[in-house]
Amino acid sequence: MHSLHFTAETSSNGVVERDFTVGEVPGVLWSPESGGERAPLVLMGHGGGTHKKAPAMSGRAQLLVTGCGFHVAVIDAPGHGDRPRTAHDEREIAALYRARAAGEPEGPIVVRYNAHLAELAVPEWQATLDALQELPEIGVQGPVGYLGLNMGTAIGVPLTAIEPRITAAVFGLHWPDLLAETAKRITIPIEFVLQWDDEHIPRQSGLALFDAFASREKTLHANAGKHKETPRFEADSAVRFFARHLGRTVSPPS
Amino acid sequence: MHSLHFTAETSSNGVVERDFTVGEVPGVLWSPESGGERAPLVLMGHGGGTHKKAPAMSGRAQLLVTGCGFHVAVIDAPGHGDRPRTAHDEREIAALYRARAAGEPEGPIVVRYNAHLAELAVPEWQATLDALQELPEIGVQGPVGYLGLNMGTAIGVPLTAIEPRITAAVFGLHWPDLLAETAKRITIPIEFVLQWDDEHIPRQSGLALFDAFASREKTLHANAGKHKETPRFEADSAVRFFARHLGRTVSPPS
Numbered sequence: 001m002h003s004l005h006f007t008a009e010t011s012s013n014g015v016v017e018r019d020f021t022v023g024e025v026p027g028v029l030w031s032p033e034s035g036g037e038r039a040p041l042v043l044m045g046h047g048g049g050t051h052k053k054a055p056a057m058s059g060r061a062q063l064l065v066t067g068c069g070f071h072v073a074v075i076d077a078p079g080h081g082d083r084p085r086t087a088h089d090e091r092e093i094a095a096l097y098r099a100r101a102a103g104e105p106e107g108p109i110v111v112r113y114n115a116h117l118a119e120l121a122v123p124e125w126q127a128t129l130d131a132l133q134e135l136p137e138i139g140v141q142g143p144v145g146y147l148g149l150n151m152g153t154a155i156g157v158p159l160t161a162i163e164p165r166i167t168a169a170v171f172g173l174h175w176p177d178l179l180a181e182t183a184k185r186i187t188i189p190i191e192f193v194l195q196w197d198d199e200h201i202p203r204q205s206g207l208a209l210f211d212a213f214a215s216r217e218k219t220l221h222a223n224a225g226k227h228k229e230t231p232r233f234e235a236d237s238a239v240r241f242f243a244r245h246l247g248r249t250v251s252p253p254s
Numbered sequence: 255m256h257s258l259h260f261t262a263e264t265s266s267n268g269v270v271e272r273d274f275t276v277g278e279v280p281g282v283l284w285s286p287e288s289g290g291e292r293a294p295l296v297l298m299g300h301g302g303g304t305h306k307k308a309p310a311m312s313g314r315a316q317l318l319v320t321g322c323g324f325h326v327a328v329i330d331a332p333g334h335g336d337r338p339r340t341a342h343d344e345r346e347i348a349a350l351y352r353a354r355a356a357g358e359p360e361g362p363i364v365v366r367y368n369a370h371l372a373e374l375a376v377p378e379w380q381a382t383l384d385a386l387q388e389l390p391e392i393g394v395q396g397p398v399g400y401l402g403l404n405m406g407t408a409i410g411v412p413l414t415a416i417e418p419r420i421t422a423a424v425f426g427l428h429w430p431d432l433l434a435e436t437a438k439r440i441t442i443p444i445e446f447v448l449q450w451d452d453e454h455i456p457r458q459s460g461l462a463l464f465d466a467f468a469s470r471e472k473t474l475h476a477n478a479g480k481h482k483e484t485p486r487f488e489a490d491s492a493v494r495f496f497a498r499h500l501g502r503t504v505s506p507p508s
Binding site: 196207210211216218221223236237244 | 490
């Protein structure tokens with residue numbers, strides 16, 4: 001088992017940002033500047049082609065840390081951010097660009113590439129969670145949430161299905177093809193985001209993935225607009241979702 | 255034109271509740287106890303078989319008044335609350351109870367009865383809004399929202415389609431049959447609530463009504479559960495929706 005090494009620390013607007021590595025995997029942990037007190041942890045998975053500190057990640061982290069006092073961690077997915085690309089990564093990315101240039105559907109390529117990355121990323125996330133829970137300000141007792149759209153859902157669904165430490169999750173913006181069967185094993189509270197006029201993911205496909213979750217409490221948020229037009233207020237909604245489900249009360253003994 | 259007459263006033267938990275009449279129509283206006291300042295108005299339509307002060311109405315009013323400082327008005331629908339039932343009302347209600355007892359679909363009866371009530375209620379709402387806007391604490395300039403599910407949607411959709419003073423609305427939990435064509439003329443921001451496992455309204459019917467709105471900004475909130483199981487957090491979500499669109503910030507509960 002790898003432990004967590006902090007490699008850099010900065011601080012602004014009430015948030016401490018600490019870069020870390022767990023083995024070969026680079027990550028970032030955002031925490032309240034006030035510090036000290038133990039608080040719930042939210043794991044976030046970034047989208048395809050982006051990285052751990054992309055604005056969609058740092059912006060949501062700011063809301064989660066300052067709004068609820070949570071710790072928020074993101075790691076670079078394989079082939080993303082500060083991590084090297086393999087020959088397989090290069091081939092898949094080239095295939096995606098060719099499809100895009102030719103006006104062909106991106107779905108089949110994204111679905112298979114994301115599934116490949118998820119196989120690598122799930123054990124990395126589990127090792128990262130092990131290491132994060134050794135930090136005194138996180139600990140092994142506290143609740144853990146997961147937030148990830150697009151590729152963050154492709155990785156988060158199989159992670160959540162086998163990871164009992166995750167007790168609430170926000171997913172969305174993905175095809176059901178290789179995920180719906182896995183989603184059927186997930187029973188924790190879910191908030192699921194999709195775009196009603198998504199030009200890549202057919203409406204019925206998006207709805208089918210939401211439908212697959214076995215959760216007794218699940219909420220679909222479908223917004224008018226195209227794939228990349230998820231409104232900003234969904235980030236605020238995710239904060240309230242985690243506030244409801246991760247609370248700040250002491251977890252019952254396990 | 256009828257003006258508004260206040261008939262009773264009470265006050266509790268930061269909210270002033272004033273009963274009123276506009277012509278023959280009884281209503282209630284909830285306002286901030288601090289009073290005085292001009293504030294946006296939210297009209298709320300109650301569900302079938304209930305009335306202007308049912309808990310779903312008074313509870314949401316409490317959130318809207320104390321959270322955002324809004325004024326909130328509800329009137330009894332024809333045949334509901336303090337209003338007399340006609341022979342037609344009695345026949346339709348009996349038909350509904352017969353269908354329910356026989357395990358037959360309620361939809362066809364509810365749809366036609368609600369459409370009949372909406373024809374009567376829309377001009378009543380317009381007269382009420384005229385009268386409310388004569389109050390100095392509301393005025394003719396301020397923004398107006400509308401919130402109504404079930405029968406509140408059956409009345410609110412045709413009202414909103416012809417009433418340019420309404421600039422944001424929360425609808426949901428209704429069949430599209432007699433409403434979808436009217437919804438196509440509505441372009442204001444919409445939040446639309448439905449139940450994913452509604453035993454009365456087929457899923458595709460609920461989605462079809464959401465789809466019909468021409469609004470560039472519209473959000474669907476679909477929650478797991480049956481017709482009457484809309485979660486309480488949707489009331490909080492409506493408060494934030496109106497805060498965004500009617501121009502107020504949400505205060506945390508005191």
